[in-house]
Amino acid sequence: MxxxxxxxxxxxxxxxxxxxxxxxxxIETVSSKALAGRGGTTSAQVRKDLSFFGSFGKRGLxxxxxxxxxxxxxxxxxxxRYPLALIGAGKIGSALVQHRGFAERGFxxxxxxxRDPEKIGQPWNGHAVRDISExxxxxxxxxxxxxxxxxxxxxAQAVADRLVAxxxxxxxxxxxxKLDVPExxxxxxxxxxxxxxxxxxxxxxx
Amino acid sequence: MxxxxxxxxxxxxxxxxxxxxxxxxxIETVSSKALAGRGGTTSAQVRKDLSFFGSFGKRGLxxxxxxxxxxxxxxxxxxxRYPLALIGAGKIGSALVQHRGFAERGFxxxxxxxRDPEKIGQPWNGHAVRDISExxxxxxxxxxxxxxxxxxxxxAQAVADRLVAxxxxxxxxxxxxKLDVPExxxxxxxxxxxxxxxxxxxxxxx
DNA sequence: GTTTGTGAAACGATTCACAGCT
DNA sequence: AGCTGTGAATCGTTTCACAAAC
Numbered sequence: 001m002x003x004x005x006x007x008x009x010x011x012x013x014x015x016x017x018x019x020x021x022x023x024x025x026x027i028e029t030v031s032s033k034a035l036a037g038r039g040g041t042t043s044a045q046v047r048k049d050l051s052f053f054g055s056f057g058k059r060g061l062x063x064x065x066x067x068x069x070x071x072x073x074x075x076x077x078x079x080x081r082y083p084l085a086l087i088g089a090g091k092i093g094s095a096l097v098q099h100r101g102f103a104e105r106g107f108x109x110x111x112x113x114x115r116d117p118e119k120i121g122q123p124w125n126g127h128a129v130r131d132i133s134e135x136x137x138x139x140x141x142x143x144x145x146x147x148x149x150x151x152x153x154x155x156a157q158a159v160a161d162r163l164v165a166x167x168x169x170x171x172x173x174x175x176x177x178k179l180d181v182p183e184x185x186x187x188x189x190x191x192x193x194x195x196x197x198x199x200x201x202x203x204x205x206x
Numbered sequence: 207m208x209x210x211x212x213x214x215x216x217x218x219x220x221x222x223x224x225x226x227x228x229x230x231x232x233i234e235t236v237s238s239k240a241l242a243g244r245g246g247t248t249s250a251q252v253r254k255d256l257s258f259f260g261s262f263g264k265r266g267l268x269x270x271x272x273x274x275x276x277x278x279x280x281x282x283x284x285x286x287r288y289p290l291a292l293i294g295a296g297k298i299g300s301a302l303v304q305h306r307g308f309a310e311r312g313f314x315x316x317x318x319x320x321r322d323p324e325k326i327g328q329p330w331n332g333h334a335v336r337d338i339s340e341x342x343x344x345x346x347x348x349x350x351x352x353x354x355x356x357x358x359x360x361x362a363q364a365v366a367d368r369l370v371a372x373x374x375x376x377x378x379x380x381x382x383x384k385l386d387v388p389e390x391x392x393x394x395x396x397x398x399x400x401x402x403x404x405x406x407x408x409x410x411x412x
Numbered sequence: 413g414t415t416t417g418t419g420a421a422a423c424g425a426t427t428c429a430c431a432g433c434t
Numbered sequence: 435a436g437c438t439g440t441g442a443a444t445c446g447t448t449t450c451a452c453a454a455a456c
Contacts, residue, residue: 096398250429
């Protein structure tokens with residue numbers, strides 16, 4: 001398996017989106033230049049990104065839109081749907097559950113856990129909220145590979161430990177703490193206030 | 207003004223958080239090693255990051271916690287609060303409005319706009335939703351530097367154009383499209399499905 | 413003639429290692 | 435003795451440029 005930078009993978013995901021748009025429009029063939037123009041990159045970058053995984057184009061012609069889309073789905077691992085566990089039935093959790101973009105891209109929220117007795121058992125955005133104490137039982141019966149943590153910061157590490165114990169291998173973490181996990185578990189952190197601080201810096205330094 | 211990588215700015219924001227924790231604990235002085243251990247980096251990285259902006263430490267001793275925190279606030283531009291305009295009173299918007307982390311870090315949602323007549327004028331998470339047609343008038347009367355776009359993809363570029371026209375200089379964009387803006391306007395994109403796809407890739411390639 | 417695929421070159425970020433203060 | 439600040443070395447990513455394929 002080639003060792004590839006995350007920035008490359010992110011661009012591949014974007015290329016896939018563009019290819020799907022081209023597919024809808026019935027466009028059969030696309031050049032690296034056209035793909036690059038659609039996102040904010042260069043044709044050389046597109047070709048280099050793809051070259052890590054193989055050679056999918058025809059010289060002089062470009063890439064077959066459906067073929068390249070299929071290849072990218074395979075590379076990224078989108079050949080099947082992913083059930084997700086969501087821990088934390090709060091504001092962000094609610095937004096994610098309702099978020100159309102997840103299901104559209106193959107990610108289904110399959111189980112929701114919270115600690116708050118007022119929420120447990122209640123219907124919530126069309127799902128039932130389960131008691132966090134059932135986490136082990138539920139995720140043993142129906143395992144997931146990916147979990148999303150939207151708990152407060154002080155609960156996140158304990159939740160992560162329990163997820164890892166039941167075999168979760170990837171975590172999307174919205175809690176503003178660095179999670180400590182075994183190295184075969186992948187964590188992606190999303191920190192919204194941090195993004196605003198980057199904007200603040202940009203505003204300040206002009 | 208030094209030209210500094212975004213990755214450096216992101217780490218500075220994290221260092222500031224850690225310093226604030228140390229401050230609460232009454233810790234007076236901290237070494238680059240201690241700051242590094244708290245986030246996931248190295249002491250050399252911490253010192254290099256700070257060195258772009260000056261020399262704030264004492265050799266043999268480390269950094270004064272309150273002083274360094276103050277310096278970082280100045281560098282990042284957190285010396286004052288930022289009013290934000292939010293465009294799109296949907297699920298993600300709702301989560302952001304309620305999100306404690308924004309206000310905690312100095313960002314206040316000051317105006318919310320939507321296109322949906324059912325939402326306009328309604329109280330919504332403690333704020334009033336205004337008609338998007340009032341955007342120019344409202345943001346001229348009370349300008350903001352930073353706006354957050356949570357509209358559907360197909361509305362985002364038009365909204366961005368209007369924001370730029372009323373002087374917005376930084377945009378946090380949750381719509382899954384690349385925004386085209388003048389080069390003096392900074393855009394940060396947040397694409398949640400993309401983060402899951404990065405996890406999918408990691409799961410697939412082991 | 414056009415566009416890919418890819419080594420080589422350029423660029424950028426991180427890590428090293430040590431001189432210089434306290 | 436301990437820890438910072440920083441030039442130099444290393445490592446990784448992007449861009450260039452061109453031969454090969456169609």
